[in-house]
């Protein structure tokens with residue numbers, strides 16, 4: 109966050125470039141977000157995500173639009189925008205590539221992956237490749253440590269990475285090859301991702317598995333060894349159903365084969 | 377040995393969808409709860425012995441009972457899905473695999489405290505998890521589990537999925553409230569406590585994802601069932617997350633009080649040819665432990681009795697190839713970056729800590745630096761505005777306690793005696809950067 113901003117500041121921050129893409133539609137969507145909360149200002153973080161999806165960064169025009177909709181000053185909105193790491197004042201590439209370099213991932217190889225990618229892409233931290241495709245950033249623990257070393261593309265997980273799989277990943281992105289997250293969807297653009305974060309779903313929730321191998325490690329072992337929690341009274345059917353929801357009759361299926369990530373190194 | 381409850385449906389086809397969740401009994405607990413008086417739901421959760429899974433272990437039912445029901449203001453439930461404590465990785469896979477477990481818990485818990493709106497504040501850096509949460513809430517609305525007159529009971533509830541924007545401090549519950557109000561995420565002075573004046577100054581309950589997700593199972597199977605698992609003061613099952621130098625890292629759901637020795641055994645042992653050096657019991661803010669502590673029961677009391685904390689049960693395992701100074705420096709850099717800047721000991725102190733640790737890691741420190749470090753830690757801990765600063769000092773003081781010789785070896789050798797390549801997962805594959 110910016111109170112202690114140690115990011116590279118070698119490039120000047122572009123202020124208004126006079127080509128804002130904020131339209132009446134954007135403003136209407138901002139109002140829609142504000143209406144979802146008991147107090148409109150609660151929508152400010154989602155609205156800033158929306159600004160990024162439209163503008164490719166947080167622009168002065170975007171800040172003014174948020175301020176207008178919420179009845180705040182531009183300075184008040186700026187103060188919020190600069191506090192949070194995900195809001196970018198410099199243009200972000202088509203893909204935001206994160207490498208976790210918090211301790212666990214760093215030790216498991218994240219530091220070496222990050223070094224390799226900086227050289228491979230010829231960029232520093234928080235910088236964008238010349239073709240505008242990739243912004244590289246080292247990120248903090250992304251709650252996926254059991255898949256270390258972890259990377260993200262537009263905040264989708266890439267698990268159990270190596271320097272080789274990392275360079276392959278960014279090459280694929282730059283060449284426009286379709287890329288899928290092993291625990292998520294087909295990679296969209298960073299701006300499209302920001303729109304989802306703003307609160308406008310893109311209908312891709314059903315892509316990808318329930319989880320990767322590590323998420324299921326304990327459950328698999330429990331199944332193998334027939335370990336279960338004690339029986340509760342959970343087996344008894346609920347007495348009456350005032351308004352029954354949809355309830356398919358078919359029996360549970362297993363998806364063991366469907367779930368896999370290609371991390372052979374952790375093979376049992 | 378393992379007791380999958382929260383994770384029990386994670387191997388079902390499309391477990392994240394409503395139809396799959398209902399096939400395994402999902403939303404039965406909601407029907408049961410809605411036939412109970414709200415106060416009886418609170419009592420059931422109290423009786424179960426469930427303690428908050430976000431780190432501090434505060435009894436969940438008791439927290440709910442602090443909500444003043446005679447207060448005419450609206451009441452709110454806020455789910456803390458910010459999961460950003462280094463090492464912690466349980467809530468994200470839970471919401472990815474079975475978001476309805478959380479959503480059902482949200483509805484039951486909201487009913488218990490008579491909340492009219494519930495918020496799920498999820499960190500922004502987990503796109504696919506957010507998609508699944510958004511979809512689960514929509515499915516629950518379409519099925520009549522969220523909205524007006526839920527299942528004909530006259531109870532109304534709205535649920536909002538809210539994405540954060542990258543700030544560890546927003547996991548601290550009062551900073552989270554400021555963030556959710558559209559402000560910079562900085563902690564608030566307490567009292568007043570959120571139960572009295574929380575979101576928009578109204579009575580608010582804030583609970584961790586896993587705490588709320590445990591509620592449906594408690595309602596469905598009974599408080600006694602839940603408290604039949606675990607230890608005397610730490611009841612129930614919980615997700616233990618193993619990461620780092622173990623053969624099969626991942627989520628292991630077990631009764632409270634299992635030991636690290638047992639968990640590492642289940643995870644196939646420390647990686648082949650290596651041995652345990654140090655570990656965190658519950659994220660980087662909990663003091664480091666060593667092989668000496670393998671048999672400590674991993675419950676609130678057990679871990680507390682050896683000078684650490686159970687925290688989030690994020691067991692980060694490091695073997696003998698890992699430099700403890702490097703590990704601690706990196707965590708300290710994290711706290712420096714994430715300090716919200718509100719109070720001086722933390723804002724300035726974390727900078728000084730990093731400077732000294734950098735010197736030490738590069739072999740340019742002195743023994744006096746160690747004294748200064750410990751002195752600084754003492755002046756930061758307990759003297760700062762929130763617990764982030766206490767967490768920042770935990771790895772430093774505990775590592776000096778257990779590994780002072782290793783710090784000394786850095787000055788003796790004029791640099792770090794470890795090869796960072798040796799600790800990577802691809803060390804044996806012959807890859808190099």
Ligand SMILES: Cc1cc2nc3c(=O)[nH]c(=O)nc-3n(C[C@H](O)[C@H](O)[C@H](O)COP(=O)(O)O)c2cc1C
Nearest residue numbers: 428429430456458459460547548549583584587763
């Ligand atoms: C710096 C800091 C970060 C925290 N991050 C989280 C978090 O990401 N998730 C969480 O549930 N609790 C977090 N907490 C703890 C919360 O303040 C709070 O105790 C918890 O959400 C209460 O829920 P519980 O009683 O269900 O555990 C954090 C605390 C601090 C001081």
Ligand code: SF4
Nearest residue numbers: 716717718719722762
């Ligand atoms: S201790 Fe650190 S994070 Fe907490 S209020 Fe003070 S400066 Fe902010």
Ligand code: FES
Nearest residue numbers: 208213249250253
């Ligand atoms: S340390 Fe990298 S995901 Fe946790």
